[in-house]
Structure formats: C-alpha cells, structure tokens
Amino acid sequence: MHPRVLSDHALACRLERTEALANARFVEARARLVPDSGAQWIEVAGAYAMYDGVRSPCTQTFGLGLFQMPTAGDMDKLETFFKDRQAPVLHEITPLADKALLPVLDERGYRPVELTNVMFLPLDGRVSAAAVRDEALWVRVVGAEEQDLWARTAAEGWREVTAIGDLMLDMLRVAAARGDGVSFLVELDARPIATGALAIHHHVALLAGASTVPEWRRRGAQRLLLESRLQYAARAGCDLAMFCAEPGSASQRNAERQGFRIAYTRIKWGLTS
Numbered sequence: 001m002h003p004r005v006l007s008d009h010a011l012a013c014r015l016e017r018t019e020a021l022a023n024a025r026f027v028e029a030r031a032r033l034v035p036d037s038g039a040q041w042i043e044v045a046g047a048y049a050m051y052d053g054v055r056s057p058c059t060q061t062f063g064l065g066l067f068q069m070p071t072a073g074d075m076d077k078l079e080t081f082f083k084d085r086q087a088p089v090l091h092e093i094t095p096l097a098d099k100a101l102l103p104v105l106d107e108r109g110y111r112p113v114e115l116t117n118v119m120f121l122p123l124d125g126r127v128s129a130a131a132v133r134d135e136a137l138w139v140r141v142v143g144a145e146e147q148d149l150w151a152r153t154a155a156e157g158w159r160e161v162t163a164i165g166d167l168m169l170d171m172l173r174v175a176a177a178r179g180d181g182v183s184f185l186v187e188l189d190a191r192p193i194a195t196g197a198l199a200i201h202h203h204v205a206l207l208a209g210a211s212t213v214p215e216w217r218r219r220g221a222q223r224l225l226l227e228s229r230l231q232y233a234a235r236a237g238c239d240l241a242m243f244c245a246e247p248g249s250a251s252q253r254n255a256e257r258q259g260f261r262i263a264y265t266r267i268k269w270g271l272t273s
Contacts, residue, residue, distance in 0.1 A: 148176075
C-alpha cells in the first residue's frame with residue numbers, strides 16, 4: 001500500500017463522495033435527456049440518494065453513515081424517497097461508516113444483498129507504463145458527436161449479461177452525456193472494439209465504463225484503456241484513481257496488476273419490509 005495513503009475514514013470520504021457525485025451527474029443527465037423520467041437525487045445526512053428508474057443500478061444511496069449518523073427521521077425521509085417511486089430501498093455502505101448504523105439497519109429490516117471492493121491507486125509521480133500491446137490498437141477520447149458510437153460499442157460488450165442487458169444501451173447513452181464524463185474508445189484497424197470512461201471530482205478519478213466486444217477480447221484493449229485513463233487523470237491533476245469491482249473478479253485482478261489496492265469491501269443493504 002502506498003505509504004502516504006492509508007485506508008481510513010478520510011480516504012473513504014474522498015472515494016465515496018467521488019462516486020456519489022458521478023452518479024448524481026448521471027441522474028442529472030437522465031433528467032435533462034428524458035424530462036418525464038422522474039430522475040432525481042437528494043442529499044440527506046450527507047448521503048446522496050439517487051432515483052433513475054426502478055431497475056437502474058444507480059437507484060440507491062451512497063455515503064450513508066459516513067459523513068454523519070442519520071437520525072430516525074433521516075432514515076424515514078430516505079425510505080420515503082424510494083417508496084414513493086415504487087423503487088427498492090438500497091444503501092451502499094462502507095465499513096468506515098458509523099458503527100451505530102448497523103443495529104439501525106437490523107431494526108429497520110435491512111439485509112445485505114451485494115458486496116463490492118472499492119480500490120484505489122495513488123497517481124503522484126506516475127509515469128507511463130511500457131506495456132506490450134498490439135500495435136494495431138488505438139485509443140482516443142470521443143467527442144460529443146460520437147457519443148452514440150461509444151454507447152453502442154460499450155453495449156456490445158455487455159450483450160452477454162442477462163440481468164440488465166436490455167437496459168445497458170439506454171444507460172450507456174446517458175453515461176456518455178454526463179457533464180463530468182470523459183469517454184474513451186479503442187479501435188482495432190479503425191474498428192471500434194472497446195470502451196472505458198472516467199469521471200473526476202476533487203482530484204479523484206473514478207474509472208468505469210469498461211467494455212470489450214466479445215470477439216475482440218484478450219487483445220490488450222482494456223489494459224490500454226486503463227493506462228490511458230490513468231495518464232489522463234494524472235495530467236488533469238488527480239492524485240488518486242478509484243475503481244469498483246466484484247470481489248475476486250477478473251476486473252479486480254486486472255486492476256491489482258496495475259497497482260490498485262483494496263481500500264475496503266462495501267456492502268449494499270436492501271430493505272425487506
């Protein structure tokens with residue numbers, strides 16, 4: 001672990017706020033593109049609560065119990081926000097949050113439903129990696145006129161995912177239109193084959209949007225995208241990069257090979273009653 005960056009409450013606040021702000025910008029883009037969608041976010045007791053549709057993975061909270069301990073009234077307000085929209089009540093909670101939150105979740109009928117490893121990489125003094133790659137691969141940042149190309153390429157990489165596969169193209173088009181987003185495209189002999197994205201808040205770069213068209217995997221596209229985004233973030237003045245992955249996944253292993261370390265494992269809690 002980097003000697004100057006500790007996995008503590010201060011780091012958790014930076015990482016969680018960065019992801020919350022990135023999701024808030026996504027919800028704002030949805031509201032702008034689809035005014036009748038009902039997309040909205042609010043802040044309650046330091047937590048950001050997002051609504052982007054009943055099935056959207058953005059519909060949840062970030063930072064609950066981390067910036068301040070919610071009162072019973074705060075919890076009521078958050079639960080009402082989701083219930084009024086017929087959406088599930090979900091809170092993504094870091095283990096650095098106030099420990100007094102655990103009995104509150106238990107008493108109110110929550111249960112754990114998902115685990116996520118939140119990873120980080122210090123960028124101070126970072127130099128370009130000399131990774132061997134296919135010389136036919138080319139990575140670039142796409143402009144506003146190519147947002148649909150980026151979204152369709154990214155959706156191709158998700159076509160094998162059945163749980164939310166039908167939502168992906170729509171969500172990726174919104175992601176490409178976010179006010180804080182930078183979209184990267186990899187081409188192989190001028191053919192788009194892979195995508196990645198970046199959002200920057202308070203000198204922290206959130207890496208997301210990784211997708212490779214199945215037929216073109218294992219060519220080094222994601223390694224190239226990762227290094228290109230890290231270099232972009234370092235030039236933009238970021239001192240940290242962050243990445244979220246399913247525990248034990250290929251995405252986690254790839255990030256660890258690039259020097260990322262696990263800051264903590266986050267638990268998503270869902271209301272069952």
